[in-house]
Amino acid sequence: MRTDGMSGSAPVAETAGTAAPIPEVADPTAPALETVSLAAPVLEAAGLAAPVLEAAGLAAARGPRRVLENISLTLRAGEWTAIVGPNGAGKSTLLGLLAGLLRPAAGSIRLYGRPLQAWNLRARACQLAWLAQHGEAEGEIPVRDVVRIGRLPRHGLFGAITVEDENAVDSALAEMECSALAERRLDELSGGERQRVLLARALAVEAPILLLDEPTTHLDAPHQRTLIRSLRQRVRAGATAVTVLHDLTLALAADRLLVLADGCIQADGPPADQAVRRQLTKVFGDAFRIAGVDDGHELRWVVLPAL
DSSP states (O other): EEEOOOOOOOEEEETTTTEEEOOOOOTTTSSSSOOOOOOOBBBBBBBBOOOOEEEEEEEEEETTEEEEEEEEEEEETTTEEEEEEEETTSHHHHHHHHHTOOOOSEEEEEEEEEEESSHHHHHHHHHHEOSSSSSSSSOBBBBHHHHGGGGGGHHHSSSOOOHHHHHHHHHHHTTTTTTTTTTTTGSSOOOHHHEEEEEEEEHHHSSEEEEESSSSTTTOOOOOOOOOHHHHHHHHHHEEEEOOSSSSHHHHTTTTEEEETEEEEEEEETTTTTHHHHHHHHHTOOEEEEEEEESSSSEEEEEEOOO
């Protein structure tokens, strides 16, 4: 064992602490529905996949208080990024900005090179699949209908559900191991079962970019493993995954860690980078250490609380 020596729906905007709708700005020259290939990342001269989502100089405020300041990052196809940090670091706010659900106080976001707010809302929803920290769906809705909501960007509010839509719903249910729940009502489910259904809804969008806020909430160990394997498989196929995680051992399985604290990026890089791991322990007050464990296939990083 190796250890490091060390002792986290309509778009809305926040203005002066209040929520206001973000107006849709449609590009009149763009088609009503745009698609970007999931499985064909474009390589740049540096050998990296082309940027899919870029943020420059982002800031966000809640009332008079800035919760994010000068955030710049580039997300690429074929990469899983885990956003981590202590409570109040701005993790969920950053994810909401990237999804276009919050308006930045400063800075800009570009999706495939175009300003995020210039995208038609339906087209944008086909590219960005979103899971909120606290799931929005509740009540006596059948599980299959909840997951079908994920297909709305594809066929529109009044469009007919197609065989392709039903296949996508079936596939998402199976991927999250909740096919057996399809005919049950959402209010009959446990917290973990409900979370898997909401994850299936996000996957049913078949978007190339997944923005998931605390996706492992209420999941037991086997279903946490199911989710992480699903993310890895989708990323290998060319998807971009961004997750906010409090389970740091799971976060350390990502390709990239984005460490936030005090509204700023404190570290950004692969978990294998010792400087990133050192900064991760620092922002949590050295409440744990990180150990490297060789499981026979790869070196994995695990968090050991300093009890």
